[in-house]
Structure formats: structure tokens, C-alpha cells
Amino acid sequence: MVEVTTLKKWIELFADKVTENKETLNKLDSDIGDGDHGSNMVRGVTAVKEKIDGSEYDNLSDFFKDVGMTLVSKVGGASGPLYGSAFISMAKVAKDSDDLAELIEAGLEGIQKRGKAEPGEKTMIDEWVPVLDAIKGDALTSEVIQDSLQKTKDMKATKGRASYLGDRSIGHIDAGAQSSAYLFETLLEAGVVNG
Amino acid sequence: MGKEIGMLVVSHVNEIATGLTTLLDQVAKGVTIKAVGGNDGEVGTDYARIQEAMDSFEEDKVWAFYDLGSAKMNLEMAMESSDKEVRLFDTAFIESAYTAASLIQADVGEDAIVAQLDELKIKE
Numbered sequence: 001m002v003e004v005t006t007l008k009k010w011i012e013l014f015a016d017k018v019t020e021n022k023e024t025l026n027k028l029d030s031d032i033g034d035g036d037h038g039s040n041m042v043r044g045v046t047a048v049k050e051k052i053d054g055s056e057y058d059n060l061s062d063f064f065k066d067v068g069m070t071l072v073s074k075v076g077g078a079s080g081p082l083y084g085s086a087f088i089s090m091a092k093v094a095k096d097s098d099d100l101a102e103l104i105e106a107g108l109e110g111i112q113k114r115g116k117a118e119p120g121e122k123t124m125i126d127e128w129v130p131v132l133d134a135i136k137g138d139a140l141t142s143e144v145i146q147d148s149l150q151k152t153k154d155m156k157a158t159k160g161r162a163s164y165l166g167d168r169s170i171g172h173i174d175a176g177a178q179s180s181a182y183l184f185e186t187l188l189e190a191g192v193v194n195g
Numbered sequence: 196m197g198k199e200i201g202m203l204v205v206s207h208v209n210e211i212a213t214g215l216t217t218l219l220d221q222v223a224k225g226v227t228i229k230a231v232g233g234n235d236g237e238v239g240t241d242y243a244r245i246q247e248a249m250d251s252f253e254e255d256k257v258w259a260f261y262d263l264g265s266a267k268m269n270l271e272m273a274m275e276s277s278d279k280e281v282r283l284f285d286t287a288f289i290e291s292a293y294t295a296a297s298l299i300q301a302d303v304g305e306d307a308i309v310a311q312l313d314e315l316k317i318k319e
Contacts (some may be wrong), residue, residue, distance in 0.1 A: 066221065072272065076239030078265030084242075093219055114268050116319075160264060 014132035015045035044075035064091035124176035223296035
């Protein structure tokens with residue numbers, strides 16, 4: 001089971017990590033996208049941090065909803081509706097569940113409903129799917145997160161801006177998978193998984 | 196309120212969206228056309244402004260046109276919480292909006308317009 005205080009710590013750590021790595025994300029995105037993933041995400045997570053710092057939550061659902069709605073409004077690029085849908089979908093499930101696997105599964109469903117991507121298309125869900133599997137088996141480690149990330153390198157993008165590049169997208173790590181890797185690394189750092 | 200159907204055009208760049216309405220107004224003076232572009236003055240799309248524009252139509256039917264994928268995602272999110280009967284077109288942005296505007300203006304039936312727009316479908 002997860003608690004609001006730990007989740008808050010998670011999202012704050014995520015916001016800091018995204019902010020520290022803004023240029024890395026921009027660089028990955030400029031290789032095969034439009035180069036603004038870092039800037040967009042920083043705008044979003046900065047607003048999220050302000051929002052949750054100034055609020056008290058007595059349930060998980062309200063917390064996830066605030067995170068999701070803020071990301072939807074502030075991010076600007078495709079990651080806004082994608083990450084936003086993930087957290088809004090988690091908010092719905094969190095009304096009846098505090099199980100991490102069920103929450104992350106709902107997040108993944110939210111992303112897929114919005115972005116229509118399947119595994120192997122070089123998108124953020126190529127990070128989410130293996131991470132979810134690991135969480136279900138109580139085996140999420142940094143290695144799982146990094147291995148999944150590196151695997152996006154050899155994939156050919158068939159969704160999103162990178163798909164315009166076709167075969168030329170091969171050889172680059174997907175920017176959305178990288179920001180999702182930060183999300184799950186900070187999940188570990190905040191102790192949400194092992195807590 | 197102009198015709199039965201209003202049009203919403205969404206672009207990543209404000210000038211593209213407003214520029215397109217300039218073009219459309221020329222052939223469709225009687226059609227309500229609203230433009231939403233950019234995010235906080237930067238390139239992107241803004242869910243809140245799309246939602247606001249969508250809900251502000253007097254017309255019950257709104258036809259939405261967009262440039263790139265993330266505009267579509269924000270449009271779909273807005274549609275999920277809107278009372279309007281919104282139809283989203285995965286068609287060539289300028290050409291299809293122009294076709295739709297001129298045919299709505301000419302009171303061509305909805306099905307006939309949609310059939311014509313189908314030929315301009317270029318996005319998933």
C-alpha cells in the first residue's frame with residue numbers, strides 16, 4: 001500500500017530530477033523530435049510542485065488528480081495529455097485501491113487510451129510496461145528501468161513526431177521513455193516501491 | 196450563431212490558427228470559426244484554452260481540425276468533458292478546414308461534407 005506523504009515525496013523528487021536533466025531531455029528530443037521535451041516537462045513539474053506544496057491531501061485520488069490536471073494544463077507538448085492522462089487515470093483507481101501495481105497499471109492504461117501506442121513503438125510505454133511487470137513481481141530495480149530505457153534505442157518509432165523519421169529514429173533513446181525512467185527511478189528513491 | 200455547425204481550428208502556433216481563420220472567413224462568413232493556437236505564447240497546444248473555446252460555441256455541433264498529434268490529444272481530452280457534439284477530423288489541416296467551411300456555408304448536408312472530407316484523411 002502507498003501513502004500520500006510518500007507519493008508527494010516521489011513527485012517532488014521527480015520534479016527535481018526532470019529539472020536537473022532538462023537539457024538531456026531536450027537533447028534526446030532534438031535528435032528525433034522537436035527538441036522541447038525537457039523544457040515542456042520542466043514547465044509542467046514546476047507547476048506541479050507549486051500546486052502540491054501548497055495543498056494538503058487526505059486521500060490519494062485528490063493528490064493524483066492535482067498532479068494530472070496540472071500536467072495537462074502546463075506541459076504544452078504531447079507529454080502533457082499523456083502524463084496527465086496517466087495521473088488522472090491513477091486518480092480514478094486510487095478511489096478504491098492503494099496498491100502500487102494497480103495504480104501504475106491504471107496509469108499505463110491512461111497513456112495508451114490517449115496515445116494509442118503499443119509496446120515496441122519507441123514511446124514512453126516501453127518504459128512503463130516492463131516497470132509494471134517488475135512491480136507486479138515485486139522486483140523493480142534500477143536495472144529494470146535502465147535496461148528498458150536502453151532497449152528503446154534499437155526500436156523504430158512508429159508513433160509521435162519521431163515516426164516521421166522512420167528508420168532514422170533507430171539508434172536514439174526515446175525522450176519520453178527517458179522522462180518515464182526518471183519517474184520510476186524517483187519512485188524507488190522515494191521508497192514507494194519498498195515502503 | 197451562424198450555421199448549425201461551428202468550427203474549431205487548433206494549431207501549435209497561434210499565428211497558424213488565426214491565419215487559417217482569416218482564410219476560412221473569406222469563404223464562410225456565416226460560419227462561427229474559433230481558433231486556438233500555441234501554449235503561453237510558445238509552440239504547443241493548451242488544453243484549458245481548447246476546452247474553453249469548445250464550450251463557448253452557441254452551436255451544439257462543433258467540428259474540430261488540428262495540425263499535429265498532441266493537438267489531437269488535447270482536443271480528445273476536451274471532448275470527453277464537453278457537452279458539445281464534437282466531431283474530430285484526422286484530415287489535412289488547411290485543405291479540409293477550407294472544404295468544410297465552404298460547404299457548411301453553402302448548407303451542404305452533413306453526410307456529404309463528411310464524405311468529401313474523408314478523402315482528405317491523412318492522419319490516424
